[in-house]
Amino acid sequence: MNSKLSVQIDAVPVLSCNGLSKRYGDFSALSDCSVRVDRGDVYGLLGPNGAGKTTLIRILLGFLHPTGGDCRVLGIDPVADSVAVRRQVAYLPGDARLPRHMKGEGVLKFFSEMHPFGELDRSRRIAEQLELNTKTRVAFMSTGMRQKLALAVVLGPQTPFLILDEPTANLDPTVRATVLRLVMEARDHGRTVMLSSHVLSEIEDTCNRVAFLRKGRLAHELKMSELFQRHRMTALTSVAVDVPEALNSQVSLQTTRLSETQYRVQIDTSGDLAPILTWVNTLPLSHVRFEPFGLRTIYDSVHTGEISQVTTAASPEPTVVL
Numbered sequence: 001m002n003s004k005l006s007v008q009i010d011a012v013p014v015l016s017c018n019g020l021s022k023r024y025g026d027f028s029a030l031s032d033c034s035v036r037v038d039r040g041d042v043y044g045l046l047g048p049n050g051a052g053k054t055t056l057i058r059i060l061l062g063f064l065h066p067t068g069g070d071c072r073v074l075g076i077d078p079v080a081d082s083v084a085v086r087r088q089v090a091y092l093p094g095d096a097r098l099p100r101h102m103k104g105e106g107v108l109k110f111f112s113e114m115h116p117f118g119e120l121d122r123s124r125r126i127a128e129q130l131e132l133n134t135k136t137r138v139a140f141m142s143t144g145m146r147q148k149l150a151l152a153v154v155l156g157p158q159t160p161f162l163i164l165d166e167p168t169a170n171l172d173p174t175v176r177a178t179v180l181r182l183v184m185e186a187r188d189h190g191r192t193v194m195l196s197s198h199v200l201s202e203i204e205d206t207c208n209r210v211a212f213l214r215k216g217r218l219a220h221e222l223k224m225s226e227l228f229q230r231h232r233m234t235a236l237t238s239v240a241v242d243v244p245e246a247l248n249s250q251v252s253l254q255t256t257r258l259s260e261t262q263y264r265v266q267i268d269t270s271g272d273l274a275p276i277l278t279w280v281n282t283l284p285l286s287h288v289r290f291e292p293f294g295l296r297t298i299y300d301s302v303h304t305g306e307i308s309q310v311t312t313a314a315s316p317e318p319t320v321v322l
């Protein structure tokens with residue numbers, strides 16, 4: 001490919017949404033959602049039941065029309081040409097339905113012939129890796145077997161964009177690990193992935209960026225590299241503690257008075273730990289616990305509507321907008 005052209009193609013975001021909204025009468029399933037996903041991203045979508053994740057995905061594929069805002073998938077407007085979008089995207093719905101009268105092998109053949117990027121051999125190899133017996137009729141498959149078959153259908157075509165809505169639902173831990181490995185392989189082959197899941201560890205292990213949806217709104221966006229720089233320390237102390245001015249941008253401190261002579265401190269940190277540890281070392285602390293921040297902490301604070309106190313050098317202001 002002409003190198004100038006390839007640079008231009010790379011510059012087009014795989015996904016860009018601007019103020020995307022979906023209303024059903026008075027109810028807002030999605031409100032003012034703006035997201036950008038770039039080539040090579042593995043982009044996680046997190047949020048409680050009913051947060052709007054599937055609504056967002058279905059708008060991107062043109063199955064639903066937004067009531068406000070707009071979006072482009074690989075430069076294509078799904079409202080104007082949803083078929084063109086679906087040619088470029090492999091999509092695993094949360095409730096994948098497959099023809100019950102067909103055997104697994106027949107389903108793989110049917111879908112690989114139908115999709116422009118379809119590759120029957122690849123779908124068969126994936127089914128094998130997922131330890132699926134494709135000789136079984138769909139109607140006689142267990143829920144997990146049907147999920148494996150749907151995954152083999154969707155992971156087979158090498159589309160530039162892959163959207164997976166809860167791909168590991170109903171799967172045992174070994175198969176889950178295989179699915180996550182296949183997602184990472186897709187990324188390594190230059191594909192872009194959007195992954196919705198309720199399993200925080202899966203998002204932590206695979207995604208480089210994560211969006212938290214809450215009540216139809218994009219409540220928080222996070223780069224995983226920032227998360228890995230965050231830590232939380234809890235400890236007991238007999239004196240009130242103050243954060244030195246030099247560490248103000250890196251440390252957030254919460255103090256709870258337990259008695260006349262005892263306080264519990266919670267110190268949330270971001271960025272380089274060395275200067276923070278030097279400061280902490282001067283404090284009369286006991287019962288010190290130190291742990292990485294983890295997606296769970298962020299998820300809980302977004303879910304309960306708290307605003308994150310932690311700031312990073314890269315994003316000095318909290319990015320939660322509730």
Ligand SMILES: Nc1ncnc2c1ncn2[C@@H]1O[C@H](COP(=O)(O)OP(=O)(O)OP(=O)(O)O)[C@@H](O)[C@H]1O
Nearest residue numbers: 024027029047048049050051052053054055056094
């Ligand atoms: N056709 C519809 N009419 C009215 N409300 C709808 C319709 N479809 C979805 N909703 C509502 O929109 C909200 C968002 O639903 P959505 O399926 O996008 O949530 P989700 O984040 O994918 O949830 P889950 O994690 O449970 O799959 C929900 O409150 C749902 O009840």
